[in-house]
Amino acid sequence: MSASRRTVLAGVGLSVVAGAAGGWVSQRTPFRPAPAAGATEAAPLSTAAVVRTDLRTTRQYYGTIGYGPTVDLVATTSGQAFTWLPAPGAVIQPDDTLFEADGRTVPVLAGVRPMWRALHRGLRGPDVAQLNTALARLGYRPALTGSVLYGRRTETAVRRWQRAHHFPRTGVVDLGQLVFARLPLRVDAVQAKLGQPVQPGTPLLAATSPALVVAVPVPVDQAYLLHRGAAVTVTLPDAVTTSPGTVADLARAATLPDPAAQDTRNGNPQTAVVNATIRLARPSLATPYSSAPVQVAITIDEVKGALAVPITALLARPDGGFAITVVNRGDVPVRTGLSTDTMVQVSGTGVTAGTRVLVAAS
Missing domain, CATH: 2.40.30.170 (Efflux pump adaptor protein, beta barrel domain)
Structure with a gap:
């Protein structure tokens, strides 16, 4: 095959730089200048095997790693002073202490609804369901996940929870005795200060996901x-x-x-x-x-298990299609599929894994 006969496809595939898409170049360009009149130098060629491989095209973006958005939590009780606060960076799990007021620990349970009333036997509502779910997941039996009723089962579970935290075993969750929040959480910044008076709604801390x-x-x-x-x-x-x-x-x-x-x-x-x-x-x-x-x-x-050849193995045909040159067989028309910066998916008669083809030498 003469140098003027063989051409090389450039720019095939999807560009992955800064989100800009590339495309097929409609005309392949000679990989080497044509020899001078009368010259007999052959074009530099080598061979490569058709391979079965996974092909993938990607697009590149730029982002920021971090802990995600912050959520502000507030105090839910009253007291003379904050006597303990978590440190920035601390990870708080369900049923951990969120803060102390006047030496009293205030645990945190998993939930998205702020506590707005005391919870006791006979009540119904989504806040009760949230309490039942949190207690059941922590193993405080016999609370029922999702139950909207504060019944005997909830009261028994609350007493067991209160005993675990050394609270009076009243079976009633007083307003401010706990905090509900998305858990686990990571303390991003502490807004309250030790010794500061505690009031419901006092800014407490900013939290993020720990991941x-x-x-x-x-x-x-x-x-x-x-x-x-x-x-x-x-x-x-x-x-x-x-x-x-x-x-x-x-x-x-x-x-x-x-x-x-x-x-x-x-x-x-x-x-x-x-x-x-x-x-x-x-x-x-x-x-x-x-x-x-x-x-x-x-x-x-992405295409898994595709038959592929180096892009420089492709030949442009006059009808707008492509071919590859199979060693000892000559030019074989092929259909092209997904392409990357270096490889292109091909299929054609007699084209199988291991078939040797001519490629432009690098």
Whole structure:
């Protein structure tokens, strides 16, 4: 095959730089200048095998690793002074002490509804269901998960809970005796101060989830590329260490980002974004960073077990299709599929794994 006959395809596939998509180049260019008139030098060629492999195209975004949004908690009781407060960075689990007032511990149970009334036998409501669920999950029997009735079973479970915390065993949960919050939580900042008088509604602390996550603002016109559970790869701030991850949440509403905080590599800072939350599969790798920029490669398309050849094995045909040159057989028309920066999926008559083809030498 002459140098003027063989051409090389360039730019195949999807670009993964800063969210910009590339595309197929419609015309392959010679990999080497044509020889001068009368010259007989052959084009530099080598061979490669058709391989069966997994192909994947990705798009690159820039995000921030951290503990996610903060939630403010307030005191729920009265007292002369805060006598104990958790330290920033502390992780609080269900039934742990959240704070002390006048030496009295105030535990925290899992729930999203703030406590607004004393809970006692005979009451019904979603706040009672929240209490029953929290007690049952902690093993305080015989409370029933989800029960909206504060009956004998709830009262017995409350007495056991009170005994565990050395409270008077009244069977009644007084207003302010506990706090409900999303758990577990990480103390981000403590707003109250030791010795400060305690009143219901006094700012107590700002809390986050204890798990490191990655926040990625995705331009709204590219949000269709993401869905919950989608696989991603996160490159940590050292630019070497990577961790697999998944899209854990995707905001339902688009927002206009703060131009001062928006990374313009994700697109125009004036463009509305949808905030995606990425959960790391190996969070221990990220523990040295409490807040830092990261890169996130989101899988756009994937084919497992594809037959593939190097992109430089493709030949442009006059009809707009492609061919590969099989050793000892000549040019074989092929259909192309998914491509990456270096490989392209192919199928054609007699094209199997191990078939040797000609490629442009690097």
